[in-house]
Amino acid sequence: MAKADVGLERMEQLANEVLRDINSYQDKCSWIQIKEHEGDFMDVYTAIKERKSCRNFLPDVIDNEMIDKIIEAGVQAPSPLNIQPWDFIVITNNEVKEKIHAEAQRCKEWAVKASGWKWLETYSIDFLKSTPVIIAVTGDTRKSGVDEFEEGGPLAYQHACAAAIQNMLLVAHALGLGSLWFTLFDKNLIKDLLEIDVNKTPLALICIGKAAKEVPKTARKEIAKKTTYIS
Ligand SMILES: Cc1cc2nc3c(=O)[nH]c(=O)nc-3n(C[C@H](O)[C@H](O)[C@H](O)COP(=O)(O)O)c2cc1C
Numbered sequence: 001m002a003k004a005d006v007g008l009e010r011m012e013q014l015a016n017e018v019l020r021d022i023n024s025y026q027d028k029c030s031w032i033q034i035k036e037h038e039g040d041f042m043d044v045y046t047a048i049k050e051r052k053s054c055r056n057f058l059p060d061v062i063d064n065e066m067i068d069k070i071i072e073a074g075v076q077a078p079s080p081l082n083i084q085p086w087d088f089i090v091i092t093n094n095e096v097k098e099k100i101h102a103e104a105q106r107c108k109e110w111a112v113k114a115s116g117w118k119w120l121e122t123y124s125i126d127f128l129k130s131t132p133v134i135i136a137v138t139g140d141t142r143k144s145g146v147d148e149f150e151e152g153g154p155l156a157y158q159h160a161c162a163a164a165i166q167n168m169l170l171v172a173h174a175l176g177l178g179s180l181w182f183t184l185f186d187k188n189l190i191k192d193l194l195e196i197d198v199n200k201t202p203l204a205l206i207c208i209g210k211a212a213k214e215v216p217k218t219a220r221k222e223i224a225k226k227t228t229y230i231s
Helices: 003-040 044-050 064-075 094-115 118-122 145-149 156-174 187-193
Strands: 086-091 133-140 178-182 200-209
Touching: 044 156, 064 086, 064 133, 064 156, 086 094, 086 156, 094 118, 094 187, 133 156, 145 156, 156 178, 156 200, 187 200
Parallel strands: none
Antiparallel strands: 086 133, 133 200, 178 200
């Protein structure tokens, strides 16, 4: 083999080695990114399957950063015409939590009478006092899209807020927190208590905190009993 050919062959060899290194480095980088991503966020299906309602919270303070992430998940929800009818009130003040508890207790007593449900008497709502954070989700009745003009009044703003709430529960779970979608309250009384704008309705109080004990697993009916196929 001529001298020049040997040089060329060696150069080609070196170039291939460099390419191999680059490829292996790129593989490593994407692997690291995937790992980091996995470290940050649970995949959505796991969060959906694992999330359960928590009614026992530790008093540990929850970082504002986590609360921001939860609200950020809420606002990513779909809404009619992207009108985003939601607002959030983050409550950590113990006096306000006590007042919410007192109001929910009144509402529970009313519900026991109205429904005749005996089991409701034994349902404790003391977690409202111990949950470190309550996020009130309010919906703007004027931001409902076309269904504003339909018979039955505006409803879609509630659907959009429900989507936001579910996103929030899922991200709370992915962050290792327990959560509860709570609605046992008189909307007008909570509206006054939290000084909510006249056009907005409190739709849910989301309790968030570290779970004090394992959250019970609730069962679901088989999808075959809940699904109809039109082919
Ligand atoms: C619209 C709505 C209102 C709810 N209101 C309450 C409530 O006031 N109190 C409560 O303890 N749970 C409430 N829940 C939670 C349900 O009881 C719970 O989601 C259901 O039993 C299924 O259990 P899981 O969340 O553990 O899967 C509510 C859930 C939804 C979607």
